[in-house]
Amino acid sequence: MQNxxxxxxxxxxxxxxxxxxxxxxxxxFYEDQGLITPLRTASGQRRYDRADIRRLSFIKITQSLxxxxxxxxxxxxxxxxxxxxxxxxxxxxxxxxxxxxxxRIAALTHLRDTLDGCIGCGCLSxxxxxxxxxxDKAASCGPGPRYLMGDRAADIAETAPHxxxxx
Amino acid sequence: MQNxxxxxxxxxxxxxxxxxxxxxxxxxFYEDQGLITPLRTASGQRRYDRADIRRLSFIKITQSLxxxxxxxxxxxxxxxxxxxxxxxxxxxxxxxxxxxxxxRIAALTHLRDTLDGCIGCGCLSxxxxxxxxxxDKAASCGPGPRYLMGDRAADIAETAPHxxxxx
DNA sequence: GTACTTTCTAAAGCAAACTTGAACTCAAGG
DNA sequence: CCTTGAGTTCAAGTTTGCTTTAGAAAGTAC
Numbered sequence: 001m002q003n004x005x006x007x008x009x010x011x012x013x014x015x016x017x018x019x020x021x022x023x024x025x026x027x028x029f030y031e032d033q034g035l036i037t038p039l040r041t042a043s044g045q046r047r048y049d050r051a052d053i054r055r056l057s058f059i060k061i062t063q064s065l066x067x068x069x070x071x072x073x074x075x076x077x078x079x080x081x082x083x084x085x086x087x088x089x090x091x092x093x094x095x096x097x098x099x100x101x102x103x104r105i106a107a108l109t110h111l112r113d114t115l116d117g118c119i120g121c122g123c124l125s126x127x128x129x130x131x132x133x134x135x136d137k138a139a140s141c142g143p144g145p146r147y148l149m150g151d152r153a154a155d156i157a158e159t160a161p162h163x164x165x166x167x
Numbered sequence: 168m169q170n171x172x173x174x175x176x177x178x179x180x181x182x183x184x185x186x187x188x189x190x191x192x193x194x195x196f197y198e199d200q201g202l203i204t205p206l207r208t209a210s211g212q213r214r215y216d217r218a219d220i221r222r223l224s225f226i227k228i229t230q231s232l233x234x235x236x237x238x239x240x241x242x243x244x245x246x247x248x249x250x251x252x253x254x255x256x257x258x259x260x261x262x263x264x265x266x267x268x269x270x271r272i273a274a275l276t277h278l279r280d281t282l283d284g285c286i287g288c289g290c291l292s293x294x295x296x297x298x299x300x301x302x303d304k305a306a307s308c309g310p311g312p313r314y315l316m317g318d319r320a321a322d323i324a325e326t327a328p329h330x331x332x333x334x
Numbered sequence: 335g336t337a338c339t340t341t342c343t344a345a346a347g348c349a350a351a352c353t354t355g356a357a358c359t360c361a362a363g364g
Numbered sequence: 365c366c367t368t369g370a371g372t373t374c375a376a377g378t379t380t381g382c383t384t385t386a387g388a389a390a391g392t393a394c
Contacts, residue, residue, distance in 0.1 A: 014370065024371085025353055033351090043360060045371055065278055069351070094282055101279045105272065111232055112268045115261055181340065191341085192383055200381090210390060212341060236381070 010039065010047035020056040027056065035059055035073050051085060058090065062097055066104065177206065177214035187223040194223065202226055202240050218252060225257065229264055233271065 017024045030036050031046075036055055038046040055076070062072050075093055079085055184191045197203050198213075203222055205213040222243070229239050242260055246252055 012371080023353075026351080028372090029352060041360095043371090044373095045360080061282075063351095065282070066275075098279065098282055101275070101282070105275050105279060108233070108268070108272050108275070112265065112272060115228075115232070115265055115268070179340080180342095190383075193381080195342090196382055208390095210342090212390080230381095 010049045011052075013038075013046045013048070016048045016052060016056065019053050020060065022056060022060065030056070030059065030069070033069050033073055035069065035076060054085075054090070058093070065097065065101060067097065067100070071100075176208060177216045178219075180205075180213045180215070183215045183219060183223065186220050187227065189223060189227065197223070197226065197236070200236050200240060202236060202243060221257070222252075225260070232264065232268055234264065234267070238267075 011019070013024045013027060017027055020027075027036070028046075031038065036048075036052060036059075038048045038052065041047055059069075059072055059076075062075070063069070075096055078093065078096075079089055178186070180191045180194055183189075184194055187194075194203070195213075198205065203215075203219060203226075205215045205219065208214055226236075226239055226243075229242070230236070242263055245260065245263075246256055
């Protein structure tokens with residue numbers, strides 16, 4: 001009887017959805033975005049194997065770390081196309097994300113510390129506030145409130161605090 | 168001649184746009200969102216005063232720290248409606264954001280450290296990975312890959328790593 | 335007074351990451 | 365066989381944060 005799980009042909013979309021905690025619609029969407037490519041039955045239904053649970057979980061994790069699907073897709077594209085994916089493959093991927101993560105944490109921490117300083121020193125009076133410069137820099141370095149203060153925006157927000165890197 | 172700046176009636180939208188580094192369209196949008204409410208001339212043109220530069224800069228800064236306009240609007244709503252806004256008002260506001268920021272940094276750092284551990288320990292093999300639990304938790308605690316691993320999701324990702332708090 | 339620039343409003347468009355709905359097909363069970 | 369539930373595709377809707385466009389009115393310059 002082997003229940004619902006037809007292990008001959010892999011998992012159906014409902015099944016893998018339940019196991020990963022993702023909605024079927026989300027999984028189909030990921031497929032559209034090239035993040036995962038399941039097999040199809042003769043009648044066109046998607047069939048996933050157990051390795052895909054790991055793949056989808058990895059997507060969830062990295063996404064929760066703040067990466068865009070496009071980012072993730074790029075990274076996943078580095079996985080070997082046909083060979084079964086090993087633990088070492090996932091580790092290599094993780095390391096890539098970690099670097100990015102470090103940068104984001106550093107940027108955020110820097111901004112927070114600057115905000116700290118600003119609260120203490122009262123520079124919210126807008127005379128020479130590093131934060132204003134940071135905000136300015138975040139706005140793609142166009143004309144900003146820069147001329148109202150100093151001009152040392154360059155050393156702040158070199159890495160964007162969120163969204164994709166090329167903001 | 169006093170140039171373009173008609174200081175009798177305050178700044179026009181083009182002027183304040185230039186000074187803050189924001190596009191006029193963005194400023195109008197902020198107005199729609201209730202973040203700023205300029206006066207109007209008899210003919211309907213917006214007039215800003217110098218204090219609004221600070222307000223807009225503050226919006227830019229907090230936004231660059233990762234807060235949504237809705238968040239910012241809520242905070243700004245705490246400012247005194249009629250009385251001119253003091254430095255102490257801005258400081259109080261900043262402190263509010265700082266707490267949130269601390270939480271976000273802590274969450275992100277925690278996730279990064281966990282990722283670190285996962286790279287080292289090879290738990291990406293999906294047997295008892297805290298990160299998978301974290302990802303699971305992030306997906307609103309529904310059925311996830313949780314049963315494939317342990318079940319200590321509760322202590323992770325208590326605070327969301329990004330997006331608005333109630334994710 | 336004529337030309338040029340700015341501003342106005344309202345509406346549409348964009349990108350990300352999905353969800354929802356419509357209209358159907360397929361597979362399993364009684 | 366027939367119903368039900370799950371799956372399929374494609375299109376459109378949602379949210380956030382704006383930009384762009386269109387057409388009109390107002391302000392500025394000579």
